[in-house]
Amino acid sequence: MARKKKEELTRKEKIVNAIDDAMIAVEMMVRKIEEGYDKFRAATYAYTSTAFPMLTGTLRCATDRLLVNGVVASIVLFGGIGIWSALSMLLINAQGPWNRPTPGAIRSDLIGVAIALVHAQDDTRMEGAGDIAEGLDLRAR
Numbered sequence: 001m002a003r004k005k006k007e008e009l010t011r012k013e014k015i016v017n018a019i020d021d022a023m024i025a026v027e028m029m030v031r032k033i034e035e036g037y038d039k040f041r042a043a044t045y046a047y048t049s050t051a052f053p054m055l056t057g058t059l060r061c062a063t064d065r066l067l068v069n070g071v072v073a074s075i076v077l078f079g080g081i082g083i084w085s086a087l088s089m090l091l092i093n094a095q096g097p098w099n100r101p102t103p104g105a106i107r108s109d110l111i112g113v114a115i116a117l118v119h120a121q122d123d124t125r126m127e128g129a130g131d132i133a134e135g136l137d138l139r140a141r
Contacts, residue, residue: 059089062081062082065078066082
C-alpha cells in the first residue's frame with residue numbers, strides 16, 4: 001500500500017514542477033509584453049534567452065527540495081546537486097561567451113518522442129511488477 005502512495009506523490013511532484021515552470025514562463029511573458037515585446041517574442045523569450053535551461057531547472061528543483069525536506073539525506077543529496085549545477089554554470093561562463101547552437105533536425109525530435117512514448121507505455125505495463133517480484137525467491141540455489 002505504501003508503494004502506491006509513493007507513486008502518487010511522484011506524480012504530484014511532477015505536476016507541481018510543470019505548473020511552476022509554466023508560471024515562470026507566463027510571468028516572463030507578461031513582463032516582456034509590459035516592456036513592449038510583441039506576443040510571439042514575449043511568449044518565446046523564456047525559451048530563447050536561457051543559456052542553461054537544464055542546469056537552471058536542476059538548480060531550481062534542488063532548491064525547492066531543500067526548502068521542503070529537512071532530512072539530512074535530502075540536504076546532502078539535493079544540496080550536492082544544487083552545488084554541482086551552480087558550479088557547472090559558473091565554469092561554463094568562465095570559458096567565454098555562450099553561442100546558441102543551431103537547432104537539430106526534426107528527425108531527432110521525432111525519435112526522442114517515439115522513445116518517450118515507448119518508455120511511457122512500458123512503465124504503465126510494468127506498474128505491478130515490483131509487487132510480483134517481492135513474492136518470488138530469487139536467491140541463487
